[in-house]
Amino acid sequence: MSQLKCPKCNKLSDSASRVCPYCGTYMGDLRQTPTPADAVSLNPRPKRREEHEKRSTKLKNKNNKYYYKKHVINWAWVTAISFVLMFFAFLGAYVYLKLTPNGQVILARHGRDANAAAYWTVAEEHLNTGAIPKAIEFAEKAYNIDPNAPDIYKQCFLLAEIYETAGDLENAKKTYRLIYTDIKGDGETVKSMRVSAYRNHIRILQSENLIAQAADLMLTAFEKTKDNSFYKERSQIVPSPPTASLPAGPHTFTQELTFISEGGYDIYYALGDETLPEEGILYTEPIILTEGAYQFRAICVSRDLMSDEMTVRYTISLPRPVAPKSNYAPGEYKRPFRVKLRNIGDDPDVRIYYTVDGSRPSENSPEFTDEGILLPSGNVILRAITVNKYGKSSNELQVSYKIGGNVKKRFNAKDNVSGMPIMEYDYSKFIERFGTPDKELKGTDKLVNGSCTLLKYPWGEARFTLRNNGNLLYYLDTTNPDIKGPRGTAIGQSVSDVSSQFRDMGQPAGPTGHRGIYYDQRIGNAEYIVDSDDPSFGHLNYSYQDYNALHTGTVYLSYHIESGRVTRITYKYTEFMQPNIR
Numbered sequence: 001m002s003q004l005k006c007p008k009c010n011k012l013s014d015s016a017s018r019v020c021p022y023c024g025t026y027m028g029d030l031r032q033t034p035t036p037a038d039a040v041s042l043n044p045r046p047k048r049r050e051e052h053e054k055r056s057t058k059l060k061n062k063n064n065k066y067y068y069k070k071h072v073i074n075w076a077w078v079t080a081i082s083f084v085l086m087f088f089a090f091l092g093a094y095v096y097l098k099l100t101p102n103g104q105v106i107l108a109r110h111g112r113d114a115n116a117a118a119y120w121t122v123a124e125e126h127l128n129t130g131a132i133p134k135a136i137e138f139a140e141k142a143y144n145i146d147p148n149a150p151d152i153y154k155q156c157f158l159l160a161e162i163y164e165t166a167g168d169l170e171n172a173k174k175t176y177r178l179i180y181t182d183i184k185g186d187g188e189t190v191k192s193m194r195v196s197a198y199r200n201h202i203r204i205l206q207s208e209n210l211i212a213q214a215a216d217l218m219l220t221a222f223e224k225t226k227d228n229s230f231y232k233e234r235s236q237i238v239p240s241p242p243t244a245s246l247p248a249g250p251h252t253f254t255q256e257l258t259f260i261s262e263g264g265y266d267i268y269y270a271l272g273d274e275t276l277p278e279e280g281i282l283y284t285e286p287i288i289l290t291e292g293a294y295q296f297r298a299i300c301v302s303r304d305l306m307s308d309e310m311t312v313r314y315t316i317s318l319p320r321p322v323a324p325k326s327n328y329a330p331g332e333y334k335r336p337f338r339v340k341l342r343n344i345g346d347d348p349d350v351r352i353y354y355t356v357d358g359s360r361p362s363e364n365s366p367e368f369t370d371e372g373i374l375l376p377s378g379n380v381i382l383r384a385i386t387v388n389k390y391g392k393s394s395n396e397l398q399v400s401y402k403i404g405g406n407v408k409k410r411f412n413a414k415d416n417v418s419g420m421p422i423m424e425y426d427y428s429k430f431i432e433r434f435g436t437p438d439k440e441l442k443g444t445d446k447l448v449n450g451s452c453t454l455l456k457y458p459w460g461e462a463r464f465t466l467r468n469n470g471n472l473l474y475y476l477d478t479t480n481p482d483i484k485g486p487r488g489t490a491i492g493q494s495v496s497d498v499s500s501q502f503r504d505m506g507q508p509a510g511p512t513g514h515r516g517i518y519y520d521q522r523i524g525n526a527e528y529i530v531d532s533d534d535p536s537f538g539h540l541n542y543s544y545q546d547y548n549a550l551h552t553g554t555v556y557l558s559y560h561i562e563s564g565r566v567t568r569i570t571y572k573y574t575e576f577m578q579p580n581i582r
Contacts, residue, residue, distance in 0.1 A: 108138070116146040120155050127162055135162045153183050153193055160200065169204050176201040180224070195225050211237060212304035219308075239265045239300040241310040246289075250315040254390060257287040257314075261300045265307075269298035276309065277301050291318040291392065318390040321345050323397045324352050324368075326382060332402040338372035341384055341397075354384035357505045357516035359525075361385045361396065365516075366508045376506045377405025410503045410524060411542035411557055415486035417571040420473055423551040427453065427464045427471035434462075447574040448474055459483075460568075469550065474573040483569070486557065491566050495528060495540055498559055498566060502526060502542065509535065528561075536564040545577065553577060 003012040006020040019025065104118035109125075119142035126135035139159045149155070156179050163172035179197035183190055198221035205214035218234035221227065245258035259267045268280035276299050283298070294314045300307040322345035328337070341352050352368040355361045356375060361383050373382065380401045386394040416422065420430070431437075437455035445452045445463060453464045453471065463475035476483075481491045487501040499517060503526070509515040513530035524544035531538045540559040546552060553575040560568035 116142040116149060118142075119145065120158065123162065124158060127158075127165065132162065132166045136166060136168075153179050157193075157196070164204070169208065173201055173204055176204075180221075191225065195221070195227055198225065198230070212306070215305060238305050239263055239302045239307040241307045242267045242283075242298045242300050243310070244296070244298075244312045246312075246314065248312045248314060250317065251289075252317050252319065254291075254318070255289040255314070255316060257289055257296075259283045259298055263300070263302070265300040265302045267298055267300055269296050271296060277306065289314060289316045291316050291390070318392040319347070319388065320392050321347055321350050321386040321388045321394040323394040324384050324386050326384075326397065326399050328399070328401070330399045330401060332404075334404045336375055336377055336403055336405060338374050339382060339399075340370075340372045341368050343386060345386065345394075347388055350386045350388050352384055352386050354382065355507060355516060355519075356380055356382055357507045357525075357527075358519035359383075359516050362393075363387055363391075364510045364512055364514060366510050374506055375401055375403055376407075376504070377403050378407040378503075378505075379403075380505065408501070408503050410518060410520075410544065411486065411526065412524075412544050413546060413548065413555070415557070417476060417478075417485055417557075417569065418483045420476070422555055422571060422573045423467075423472050423474055423546075423548075423553075425473040427473070430455070430462060430464075430473060437462075445475075447572065447576075449575065467551070472551075476571045477568065479568050485559070485566075485569050485571075489559070489566070489569075491569065493566050494564055495559075495561055495566075498540055499526075499528070513538070537562055540566075546573070551575065 005012050006023060006025055008025040009020060009023040011020070011022045101117065104114040105121050108114035108118040108122045119138045123135045123138035123142060126132070126138060139155075139162050142155065143152070143159060146152070156175050160172045160175040160179075163169070163175060176197045180194045180201070183194055183197075198217065202214050202217050202221070205211075205217065215234050215238045218230045222230040222234070240262050242259045242261050245260065246255055259269065261267050266277075267283040268277035269283055270276055270280045271294065274280055276297060280297075280299075292315075294316070296310075296312050296314075298310045298312075322343070324341040325344050326339055326341055328339045341354065343350050343352065353361045353363055353365040354368050354373060355365050356373065358381060359365075362385075368384065375382065380403060382397070382399045382401065384397040434457065437457050439454075439456040441454040441456075443452060443454065444450070445465075447463075448465045450466060452466075452474075455462045455464075459480035460476070460478035462473060462477075464471045465474050466472075479491065484490050485498070489498045489501055503518050505516070505518050507516050509528075513535035515528040517526035517528065519525040519527075522545065524542070526540075526542045529539050529541060538561050540561055542557040544555055546555050551573065553573055554577055555573050556570070558570040559566045560570070
């Protein structure tokens with residue numbers, strides 16, 4: 001048998017071997033064409049065997065080709081298949097990253113675009129590892145991506161926790177405020193979240209020593225959540241409301257009200273809608289309640305802490321006395337007489353005030369004494385009231401009398417000053433009578449409409465207003481003794497000299513020195529008004545309503561009194577009706 005030399009390892013092997021038994025190299029071709037140097041004939045073969053071997057060799061060569069084809073790698077196919085596998089691998093990875101929660105988290109970790117849920121997850125991971133700036137960055141990015149997510153309020157708790165960990169308490173409070181302000185719904189989960197947000201916000205305020213703000217937020221939390229624990233907690237840190245010594249409700253007689261603070265805190269109160277304590281009144285002493293309705297609002301203040309507001313209402317009613325009675329019945333009497341009044345009520349501590357001039361009685365009117373009241377001639381209406389120690393007035397007594405005797409007339413349109421009827425005496429006549437004035441001015445006056453002319457003299461002034469029937473006198477003020485008042489009255493006369501020329505009901509002066517002479521709302525009135533504490537200084541005033549079709553208005557006559565004597569007379573008209581209501 002011949003031997004073959006392996007072209008790779010140079011070792012000899014049996015020629016029948018197709019593969020080198022030493023290194024495994026294929027030697028099929030060498031076996032077919034052995035060289036004399038490589039082949040050594042050991043046993044000569046007969047011819048038939050050689051033919052057989054040739055046929056075997058052909059068959060073996062055929063099989064060697066099949067073996068070779070069967071085991072050779074087709075790299076083109078391998079490459080194509082590899083690209084397909086890579087494509088599907090990349091597609092799978094893309095789908096995994098984009099469409100799965102874990103894939104989104106992976107993207108978020110590597111700074112790639114991801115959804116809000118992934119950013120929240122990564123933010124929590126950074127919080128757990130202590131990377132707070134990164135946690136804030138990812139949490140804020142998550143919130144900005146989807147601030148309206150269904151579970152955004154749960155995530156906001158995480159954001160607030162991150163802010164607190166970072167020491168950013170303002171943003172933490174803002175986030176808790178967002179939760180309890182914007183969260184909607186009434187479910188148990190929502191209520192629990194709202195309560196937790198309030199509690200965390202309050203906790204931060206307390207840590208900052210902002211106790212007043214914390215107390216205010218506790219009250220708000222109680223009102224919004226109806227959780228009594230907020231109210232109980234607040235009651236432990238704020239002062240208790242003040243209490244009132246006087247029970248609320250209606251009371252008779254004047255009352256004294258005291259406000260009390262259990263802790264001795266300052267008390268501020270208000271009677272209206274003032275803001276407490278800024279616009280309130282600091283309570284320092286008892287408050288006297290007279291007749292009327294009152295509503296007090298009060299709080300206790302301890303530094304920046306304020307109690308809840310206490311509100312109390314009172315109605316104070318003072319006893320009303322009974323009206324007095326007259327000892328003369330109403331009717332006609334031949335001559336003046338004195339009438340007396342008596343108190344018919346149960347309260348002896350009362351005073352009686354009256355008028356006979358026609359005006360309404362008050363505490364400024366004459367006070368009744370045991371001397372009685374002298375009623376003058378004419379038609380007289382006695383009017384009287386009773387006033388008790390609380391200043392409460394009774395209903396009014398009115399008794400009408402018709403008393404015989406001579407009666408002088410009131411100041412009226414037939415009266416004038418020195419023959420110069422008001423709103424009838426012309427400018428030219430006045431100049432002719434009193435001469436050229438020191439000064440003449442044109443202007444307006446609130447007493448009349450339109451333009452007017454003012455004439456100034458050493459003894460006073462006169463004013464004229466232009467009307468269809470001339471430039472007429474409507475104002476005269478004089479100290480000239482030659483210019484006489486109505487009915488012979490003049491400068492230098494006493495008050496009684498003047499008043500005796502007109503209707504006088506004989507009413508005495510009241511406590512202030514004021515004396516009513518007569519009064520009629522439709523016709524006119526007369527009175528003496530004291531200017532100071534000295535009753536000898538004042539004004540004796542008369543007026544009447546002028547119903548003349550050409551100059552409807554009100555006419556006034558005033559005597560200026562000094563030391564009991566007339567020093568000046570003023571005679572004027574205004575076209576505006578001035579009702580004399582007292």
